[in-house]
Amino acid sequence: MTTHKYKDIEYSLKKSKRKTSSIYIERDGSISVLVPSELQQDEIENILERKRFRIYSHLAEWEDANTSRVYREFVSGEGFFYLGRTYKLEIVEKQESALKLKNGQFLLRRKDLSNAKELFINFYKEKGRKKINERVDYWKKLLNVEPNDIKIMELQNRWGSCSEKRNVNFHWKTIMAPLTILDYIVAHELTHLIHPNHSEAFWNELDKVMPDYLHRKSWLNIHGAGMDL
Numbered sequence: 001m002t003t004h005k006y007k008d009i010e011y012s013l014k015k016s017k018r019k020t021s022s023i024y025i026e027r028d029g030s031i032s033v034l035v036p037s038e039l040q041q042d043e044i045e046n047i048l049e050r051k052r053f054r055i056y057s058h059l060a061e062w063e064d065a066n067t068s069r070v071y072r073e074f075v076s077g078e079g080f081f082y083l084g085r086t087y088k089l090e091i092v093e094k095q096e097s098a099l100k101l102k103n104g105q106f107l108l109r110r111k112d113l114s115n116a117k118e119l120f121i122n123f124y125k126e127k128g129r130k131k132i133n134e135r136v137d138y139w140k141k142l143l144n145v146e147p148n149d150i151k152i153m154e155l156q157n158r159w160g161s162c163s164e165k166r167n168v169n170f171h172w173k174t175i176m177a178p179l180t181i182l183d184y185i186v187a188h189e190l191t192h193l194i195h196p197n198h199s200e201a202f203w204n205e206l207d208k209v210m211p212d213y214l215h216r217k218s219w220l221n222i223h224g225a226g227m228d229l
């Protein structure tokens, strides 16, 4: 990967065997350009010129999501993510369970307010376990891999991890993302069962089952920081 500058656009350039070009935003807000190896510099610059507006609107989205990050408050009207949608929280006086998602709203029992964060984490873990297992079943067949164990847990700065023992872990926050993005995270981790690194071979393998993975990866880099409690 090498750093280049075209007018006001600074970017990292990566050449690959792919036939198409992609521009995407990294987690730190930098721009990466992936192009077929035979593409000339002026052709690359043409692409950048054509995509200028897209690049800048993506960068603006990234800045919105990453510099004005607001922590959620457990008050009525606050929005919480679940599978890519936002649901408003409503504090209710009486309810049989402490927290539930019903009729497009999160309903939290007032006497459990002091445990709100923990209750949300448990909600995400529980829903995540079911959904992620379902998506693992789908993607493992396409990738022809067999994970040993799947866990939903708190992971530091990562969406997922994969161990030498073929145990695959996912952060409970992943269930906040739209399904297409959750699928990217699942397929990414399962591909590590074939290549335990981020080599070109790894990305090529993922590309075979998910040709639009770069768009999904870019979405996660832009919006990932906002997916938190």
Ligand SMILES: [Zn+2]
Residues within 6 Å of the ligand: 188, 189, 192, 197, 198
């Ligand atoms: Zn990875």
